[in-house]
Amino acid sequence: MTRNDAEEFAEFVRATGPRLHRAALLLTGDHHLTEDLTQSTYARVYASWRRVSRADDPFAYARRTLLNTYFSHRRLRRNSELPADPHLGSEPATRRSVPAVDPTTRLDLLDALAALSPHDRAVLVLRYWEDRSVADTAHDLGISETAVRTRSRRALQRLRPLLDADLTERTSS
Numbered sequence: 533m534t535r536n537d538a539e540e541f542a543e544f545v546r547a548t549g550p551r552l553h554r555a556a557l558l559l560t561g562d563h564h565l566t567e568d569l570t571q572s573t574y575a576r577v578y579a580s581w582r583r584v585s586r587a588d589d590p591f592a593y594a595r596r597t598l599l600n601t602y603f604s605h606r607r608l609r610r611n612s613e614l615p616a617d618p619h620l621g622s623e624p625a626t627r628r629s630v631p632a633v634d635p636t637t638r639l640d641l642l643d644a645l646a647a648l649s650p651h652d653r654a655v656l657v658l659r660y661w662e663d664r665s666v667a668d669t670a671h672d673l674g675i676s677e678t679a680v681r682t683r684s685r686r687a688l689q690r691l692r693p694l695l696d697a698d699l700t701e702r703t704s705s
Contacts, residue, residue: 541581545574548591551662552598558657559602561646569605573598595662596672599654644694652687659684 552573556566576597577584584593645653651673658669659680666684670677 537581537585540585541578544577544585544590548594551591552594555595555657555662556598556602558642558645558661559598559650559653561642565605569598569601572601576601592672595658599672602654603650640695644691647694648687648690652683652690655680655683656687656691 549570553566553570556569556573557563560566560569573594577590577594580593584590587593645656648656654673655669658664658672659666664672666677666680670680673680675683
C-alpha cells in the first residue's frame with residue numbers, strides 16, 4: 533500500500549468511524565465488543581483497500597463487512613466472558629457513539645435490542661437507525677425485501693412492549 537493509499541484510508545476511517553461505531557454498538561449492545569468489531573471491520577477493509585477505494589460506495593463495503601463480522605462472531609460464540617458491569621469505563625464511548633437524548637432511554641433501547649435475535653437486530657439497525665431502504669437492507673443482509681419487511685414488523689412488535697414497560701416503570705417511580 534502506498535503512502536497516498538494509507539492517507540486515503542485514514543481519512544475514510546475518520547469520516548466513517550462514528551457511523552460504523554454507532555451501528556456496531558446498536559448491533560452488539562456491548563461497548564467492548566463494539567470496539568472489537570469496529571477494529572476487525574477496518575482491518576478487513578484495509579486489507580482490501582485498493583479494491584474498496586475504487587468502489588462506488590466504500591462505506592457500503594465497510595457496513596457489509598461489519599455485518600458479516602457481527603454474524604460470524606454470533607455464530608462462533610467463542611467469547612463467553614461477560615463484564616461484571618458493562619457500563620464501567622465506557623462513558624466516553626457512549627457519549628461519542630450515541631446522540632445524547634436521555635441516558636436511561638438509550639440504555640433501555642440497548643437492553644430491548646439485546647432481547648432480539650441478531651438478524652432482527654441487524655434489520656432494525658439498518659432500516660431505522662441507518663435509515664436504509666427496504667431494498668438496500670435486503671441487499672446488505674442477503675435476504676429478500678419481503679423478509680426485511682416481515683422481520684421489521686415482527687421485531688418492532690417484540691420491541692415495543694419492552695420499551696413501553698421500561699418507560700412505564702420509569703414514570704411510575
